Amino acid sequence: YELQVSDGYQVGRVNGLAVMGEDSGIMLPVMAEVTPSQGPGQVIATGQLKEMAEESVQNVSAIIKKFSDQNLAEKDVHIQFVQTGQSGVDGDSASITVATAVISALEDVGVSQNLAMTGSLSVRGDVLPVGGVTHKIEAAAKAGCKTVIIPKANEQDVMIEDEYREMIEIIPVSHISEVLEVALEGEGEKDSLIARLKSITGSALQDGNVAGPSSPSPQ
Amino acid sequence: YELQVSDGYQVGRVNGLAVMGEDSGIMLPVMAEVTPSQGPGQVIATGQLKEMAEESVQNVSAIIKKFSDQNLAEKDVHIQFVQTGQSGVDGDSASITVATAVISALEDVGVSQNLAMTGSLSVRGDVLPVGGVTHKIEAAAKAGCKTVIIPKANEQDVMIEDEYREMIEIIPVSHISEVLEVALEGEGEKDSLIARLKSITGSALQDGNVAGPSSPSPQ
Amino acid sequence: YELQVSDGYQVGRVNGLAVMGEDSGIMLPVMAEVTPSQGPGQVIATGQLKEMAEESVQNVSAIIKKFSDQNLAEKDVHIQFVQTGQSGVDGDSASITVATAVISALEDVGVSQNLAMTGSLSVRGDVLPVGGVTHKIEAAAKAGCKTVIIPKANEQDVMIEDEYREMIEIIPVSHISEVLEVALEGEGEKDSLIARLKSITGSALQDGNVAGPSSPSPQ
Amino acid sequence: YELQVSDGYQVGRVNGLAVMGEDSGIMLPVMAEVTPSQGPGQVIATGQLKEMAEESVQNVSAIIKKFSDQNLAEKDVHIQFVQTGQSGVDGDSASITVATAVISALEDVGVSQNLAMTGSLSVRGDVLPVGGVTHKIEAAAKAGCKTVIIPKANEQDVMIEDEYREMIEIIPVSHISEVLEVALEGEGEKDSLIARLKSITGSALQDGNVAGPSSPSPQ
Amino acid sequence: YELQVSDGYQVGRVNGLAVMGEDSGIMLPVMAEVTPSQGPGQVIATGQLKEMAEESVQNVSAIIKKFSDQNLAEKDVHIQFVQTGQSGVDGDSASITVATAVISALEDVGVSQNLAMTGSLSVRGDVLPVGGVTHKIEAAAKAGCKTVIIPKANEQDVMIEDEYREMIEIIPVSHISEVLEVALEGEGEKDSLIARLKSITGSALQDGNVAGPSSPSPQ
Amino acid sequence: YELQVSDGYQVGRVNGLAVMGEDSGIMLPVMAEVTPSQGPGQVIATGQLKEMAEESVQNVSAIIKKFSDQNLAEKDVHIQFVQTGQSGVDGDSASITVATAVISALEDVGVSQNLAMTGSLSVRGDVLPVGGVTHKIEAAAKAGCKTVIIPKANEQDVMIEDEYREMIEIIPVSHISEVLEVALEGEGEKDSLIARLKSITGSALQDGNVAGPSSPSPQ
Ligand SMILES: [Ca+2]
Ligand SMILES: [Ca+2]
Ligand SMILES: [Ca+2]
Ligand SMILES: [Ca+2]
Ligand SMILES: [Ca+2]
Ligand SMILES: [Ca+2]
Ligand SMILES: [Ca+2]
Ligand SMILES: [Ca+2]
Ligand SMILES: [Ca+2]
Ligand SMILES: [Ca+2]
Ligand SMILES: [Ca+2]
Ligand SMILES: [Ca+2]
Structure with a gap:
């Protein structure tokens, strides 16, 4: 199944x-849907998420609840790590992927x-460093991707072979709004979304020096 | 009990x-009923579901909540894997069966x-590949079925013996709307259901290239 | 305590x-009461129910919620497997007993x-086969019962000794409405209950061929 | 601490x-209080209750909810097995004690x-047999009690020594209303309570032959 | 940290x-605060409480809910056993301390x-005996306390050395209202609180003979 | 990742x-965001918190709920210990950090x-002693901080080397209002916040002698 x-x-x-x-990357899609809820609104994530991955979904939900101009109280947010099998999902490096979906x-x-894309996320929209960026970029290139987003704090860790350098453009980002700028379709609607996102997390961005933490997340 | x-x-x-x-299939019916709820509406699945099967029910519920033109907030959705015994239900390959029921x-x-039928399901209605399709098709044929639905991404995996080829028609599908087109009774009402289903998950269908994941689910 | x-x-x-x-049956009464609820309405079952027995109660609740013309949202349904002791209740073969109570x-x-009576139940009212029917019929006869209800799919399994044949009438059934026809007191009120029950689960009955599953439940 | x-x-x-x-009894008081609730009304039992004891409290709650002419939805029912220590409470033989408190x-x-008093309780008000009645009666006599209530189905099990026969009156009962008739203070108010209790569980009493189960509960 | x-x-x-x-006591403060709740009102206790300590908090909550003339449905009651560390809190002998806080x-x-103070509490306001009173009184004296409250049922257990007798006054109590009489500041407001507390638990006090249980709680 | x-x-x-x-400190940022809630408002903390850390968040929430002039019933409070990895967060010494965020x-x-900053917190706003202050102060100095807040009760424990004494100012505090006085930006708005905080926890402050507990928390 290529x-x-x-x-x-x-x-x-x-x-x-x-x-x-130890030394290889893989591309794994994340899918999302927002539906009417049955009981109180919930964020429901599937794909055998381990503890850190569950927590990363909770962190992402802070951004989503703040961002949404719909009332999420009567909506369920479904997040599916597609066919990750019994091994499941570990770590928090899919946070920006989930937020974007x-x-x-x-x-x-x-x-x-x-x-x-790969990147961890703070509850205020900062993109935080992750592990394994080199292997991940190579996996994206091999799968045929033309662009890959990584955390700005991981720029120094990129050591990909030259053959991949030409295949794929690497875009370092430090805030979720920059992720959406690259990932979303269209122009006008997108710009207004991004403006809204910046306004809700604006204070985090204003002085441009969101110091990253001292260690990257493992995956 | 044949x-x-x-x-x-x-x-x-x-x-x-x-x-x-290792190498045999079995046909297992799924039954469903929708009832008034006691407390907040719930999806209740029985048959000793293991973790991946529980998650597949959550994924199916995304489609159901989006699709239903009834308010599910005061309804319970009961799903019964009939008499699966102590061994229970594993994997997510019954997702389209549950959705159809x-x-x-x-x-x-x-x-x-x-x-x-066999097939996994994304929260946006895509039919995703599963494992063991050959054994499953043979089991359906042996049980007397005239038609069997499989994921389009599994077409290449079908290696059934010739005797079964004549007994049973194999229909590969890539979206839940195609499953219902084959499975449901009647014409007019069915078409309107399918149109409704396509409209709620329409963006996933529009360009016809829902890339499958890199590995099938195990069961 | 005879x-x-x-x-x-x-x-x-x-x-x-x-x-x-291995080879003996026992008669165990089930008692039920319906009360005003404290919080949201609940189905509460006692008697040290093991997992399959808990699930069988959930399946029965589908029939009850669909059937009740009272709103169960502010009622609790209490189900008591009387004095089953530390060994508790396993399997789903008391489903029709619970539904009737x-x-x-x-x-x-x-x-x-x-x-x-003994019999498993689908969420749509079908009576499904169970294990151990011969031993169970003999236990009912010994306890002095004049009639015993078993699933129609188990008719072929009855191998009771002649002495019991004369003591007890065996009634095979395939739908919960047939159970109530035999079990309930009175005439007029009973008939209207059964008509109501048939109407809510009518589509399952209409063509009379609810194929049973391939294996009976163990107890 | 006598x-x-x-x-x-x-x-x-x-x-x-x-x-x-193995062979001694003990008198253990149960205390109860009914208070306004914080969230949804709850029944809260303390004293390190083991599983069967927790379930017996649920069975008792069926009687309480049916009986109460106050709405319990905004009340908490507190039940305290006083200072049972780390060993806690097992079995269901305190059911009528809890109901009375x-x-x-x-x-x-x-x-x-x-x-x-000692006795198990059905969700419809029947007093069901328990184990150890002889040791329990002796413990009540030693503690200075003048009267002890036991289940009618346990009458045959009483084998107390003659010295106790003179100290304590033994009252066998088969329904919770008989327990209250003996236990409660006063006359007029008590009679109206008992009449109300009989009316809600009346059908269980009407023909006077509530067959007990085949085995007593252990404690 | 004296x-x-x-x-x-x-x-x-x-x-x-x-x-x-085995043979030493320690003074441990309990702090409490009452706040607006987020969801339904809760009692939240911290300090690594073990099971019996959690239950003692539930018993105390019966008194609090009955006593409060504020509606606790939209309030949270926070109880903090201060810095008890990893070893946590066991037993129920802090019940009157929690109630007072x-x-x-x-x-x-x-x-x-x-x-x-030390003492267990019934859901109706009785102060019940505890273990280790002698060591506890000595700890209170060493810490500089001038007064210590103990359960009346523990009076016979006090065997403190003479040097402590002169340092600290021992006040035995049998009801929570007596604890507050000693502990609270002021006069007029205090008296009205105590009168209110007696009125809600009055029947327990009226005949003055609340028999204690047969064994004290361990801690 | 410095x-x-x-x-x-x-x-x-x-x-x-x-x-x-054993003997080194680390600086770990805490981030917070307040969002509309989906269901009932919640405090959601991530970073693999162990039991004492979870409880410290509950203690902090008492201050927050009392302090907030917004109704938190329809808000979620997100707290993120940033990238603490699999080792997670133990102890309660981040309480004042969480409260400030x-x-x-x-x-x-x-x-x-x-x-x-480092410090434990009571539910009434007292700053309580913690362990490891010397190592923590040195870590703050090494990371480039100009100021570090510690509990007043830990003043006696500070044994940092002279080189650090000149790099960093140590501010001992005994109440959360003093923490905010040092930490928050601005003047007018800050003063009004602090006045509000003092008024809600005023009685704890009034006589200035909040005795600390007898042992510090381990981390
Ligand atoms: Ca999960
Ligand atoms: Ca803001
Ligand atoms: Ca289940
Ligand atoms: Ca859409
Ligand atoms: Ca249970
Ligand atoms: Ca129908
Ligand atoms: Ca309990
Ligand atoms: Ca009735
Ligand atoms: Ca706890
Ligand atoms: Ca009263
Ligand atoms: Ca957690
Ligand atoms: Ca106050």
């Missing part, structure tokens, strides 16, 4: 990146399908 | 398929009883 | 049947006390 | 009886303090 | 007493800081 | 301090980024 990358845009589907074993589903705006 | 296949239609009952051990119960439309 | 069978009718009390060890309590209609 | 028995009446306090080890607290009617 | 005892009064802070190991916080009335 | 300290102010981000192993987010007031 995972093929298409050129168009798709709503609620974003290519994430994970590390497998949910915002795409909420706003019905397409996400570029030849783009992949 | 499981006999009948020719008619039945509401809320769909033939699923599972793999037993629940939509049949919700809408009071019959499902063909000489049809069996 | 369990004595009386001839009259009693509300909310039904004789169930279980298998003990609760419907009796809900509607304040008596249940025959010289009747015993 | 537990001394007084002659008066007290609201919300009832002497229960338990078996310790709660009804006393709910209705603000005193309970006789030189009375002790 | 724990120093001050002479004044403080709202929501009460000196409790615990036993450490919460009532102080609810009513904004100060508690004497050169007073310490 | 954690760099900046000179400005940032909303919802505070430098905490922890002990690693949440109040900053609630009130949209910046926190000084060249300040670090």
Whole structure:
């Protein structure tokens, strides 16, 4: 089942990146949908998430609840790490992937399908460093992606081989608004989304020096 | 207790398929009913579901909540994997079976009883690949089914013996709307259901290239 | 403590049947009561129920919620497997016993006390096969019951000794409405209950061929 | 700390009886209070209750909810097995003790303090047999009680020594209304409580032949 | 970090007493605060409470809910066993300490800081015996307390050395209202609080003979 | 990933301090955000918090709920211990860090980024002693902080080397209002916040002698 990358845009589907074993990466899509709720609104994540991954979804939900101009109290947010199997999902490096998939589903705006991304997220929208960026970038390139988003704090860790340098553009970011700028389809609607996102997390951005933490998350 | 296949239609009952051990399949029906709730509406699944199967029910619920034109907030959705015994249900390959049973119960439309199906489901309606398709198709044929639905991404995996080729028609699908097109009874009402289903998950379908994931689910 | 069978009718009390060890049966009553709830309405089952037994209560609740013309949202349904001790209740073969006890309590209609029953139940009212029918029938006869209800799919499994054949009438059934036809007291009110029950689960009955599953439940 | 028995009446306090080890009994008081709730009304039982004891409290709650003419939805029912220590409470033989303590607290009617009692309870008000009655009766006599209530189905099990026969009156009962007739203070108010209790569980009493189960509960 | 005892009064802070190991006591403060709730009102206790300690908090909550003339449905009651570390809190002998701290916080009335106390509590306000009173009294004296409250049922257990007899006054109590009489600041407001507390638990007090249980709680 | 300290102010981000192993400290930021809730308002803390850390968040929430002039019933409070990895967060010494981050987010007031802090918190606002202050102060100095807040009760424990004495100012505090006085940006708005905080926890402050507990928390 070769995972093929298409050129168009798709709503609620974003290519994430994970590390497998010691020295290889893999591209894993995340899908999201927002539905009417049955009971109180919930964020429901599937794909055998381990503890840190569950917590990363809670961190992402802070951004989503703050961002949404819909009332989420009567909505369920479904997040699916697609067919991760029994091994499941560990770590928090898919945080920006999840955030992008949910915002795409909420706003019905397409996400570029030849783009992949990795990055942890603070509850205030900062993109925080992750582990394994080199292997992840190579996996994105091999899968046919033209662009890959990584945390700015990981720029120094990129040591990919030259053959990949030409295949894929690497975009370092430090805030979730920059992720959406790259990932979302369209212009006018996108710009207004990003402006809204910046305004709710504005104070974090204002002086441009969000110091990263002292150690990256493992995956 | 030979499981006999009948020719008619039945509401809320769909033939699923599972793999037993290494190299044989089995047909296992799924039944569904929708009732008034006591407390907040719930999705209640029985049959000793293991973790991945529980999560597959949560993924299916995204489609159901989005699809239903009834308010599910005061309804319970009951899903019963019939008499699976102590061994229970594993994996997510019954997702389209569950979705079909629940939509049949919700809408009071019959499902063909000489049809069996296997397939995983994304929260946006994509039918994703599963494991063991060859054994499952043979089990459906042996049980007397005339038609079997499999994920389009599994087409290449079908290696059934010639004797079965003549007994059973194999229909590959890539979206839940195609499953319902084959499974549901009637014409007019069915078409309107399918149109509604396509409209709620339309963006996923529009460009026809929902890339499957890199590995099938195990069961 | 010989369990004595009386001839009259009693509300909310039904004789169930279980298998003990390898080759003997036992009669175990189930009692039910419906009360105002404190918080959101609940189904509360006691008697040290193991997992499959808990799930069978959830399946029964689908029938009850659909059937009740009272709103169960502010009612609790209490189900008591009487004095089953530390060993508790396993399996799903008391499903029709539980359903009958609760419907009796809900509607304040008596249940025959010289009747015993065994049978699993689908969420749509089908009576499904169980294990150990021969031992169970013999236990009912020994306890002094005049009638015993078993699943139609188990008819072929009955191998009771001749002495019991004369003591007890065996009634095979395939739908919960047939159970109530035999078990409940009275005529007019009973018929209207059964008509109501058939109407809510009618589509399952209409073509009379609810194929049973391929294996019976163990107890 | 000799537990001394007084002659008066007290609201919300009832002497229960338990078996310790193989061959001795102990008197253990149960206290109850009914308060405004914080969240949804709850039944809260303390004293390190083991599973069967927790379930017996749920069974008792069926009687309480049915009986109360106050709405329990905004009330909490507190039940305290006093200072049972780390060993906690097992079995269901304190059910009638708990029921009496709660009804006393709910209705603000005193309970006789030189009375002790043991008995299991069905959700419809039947008093069911328990184990260890002889040791329990002796413990009540030693503690200075003048009266002890036991289940009618246990009458045959009483084998107390002659010295105790003269110290204590043994009252066998088969329904919770008979327990209250003996235990509660006063006349007029008590009679109206008992009449109300009989009316809500009346169908269980009407033909006077509530067959007990085949085995007593262990404690 | 010598724990120093001050002479004044403080709202929501009460000196409790615990036993450490075999033969020494320790003074441990309990703090309480009452706040608006987020969801349904809750009682939240911290300090690594073990099971019996958690249950003692539930027992105390019965008194608090009954006593409060504020509606607790939209309030949270916070109880903090201060810096008990990883070893946490066991047993129920801090019940009267917790009750006093919460009532102080609810009513904004100060508690004497050169007073310490130990005692279990029934859901109806009785002070029940505890273990280790001698070691606890000595710990209170060493810490500089001038007064210590113990359960009346423990009076016979006090075997403190003469040097402590002169340092500290021992006050035995049998009801929570007597604890507050000693502990709270002021006169007029205090008396009205105590009168209210007696009225809600009045029936327990009326005949003055609340028989204690047969064994004290271990800590 | 050297954690760099900046000179400005940032909303919802505070430098905490922890002990690693036996003899070294580390600076760990805490971030907070307050969002509309989906269901009932919740406090959600991530970073693999162990039991004592979870409880310290509950203690902090008492201050927050009392302090907030917004109704928290329809808000979620997100607290993120940033990238603490699999080892997670233990102990309660980050309590004042968490309280400061949440109040900053609630009130949209910046926190000084060249300040670090350590301290436990009572539910009434007292700053309680912690362990490892010397190592923590040195870690703050090494990271470039100009100021560090410690509990007044830990003043006697500070044994830092002379080189650090000149690099960093140590401010001992005994109440959360003093922490905010040092940490928050601005003047007018800050003073009114602090006045409000003092008024809600005023009785604890009034006589200035909040005796600390007898042992510090371990981390
Ligand atoms: Ca999960
Ligand atoms: Ca959409
Ligand atoms: Ca389950
Ligand atoms: Ca229907
Ligand atoms: Ca249970
Ligand atoms: Ca009735
Ligand atoms: Ca408990
Ligand atoms: Ca009262
Ligand atoms: Ca706890
Ligand atoms: Ca106050
Ligand atoms: Ca957690
Ligand atoms: Ca803000």
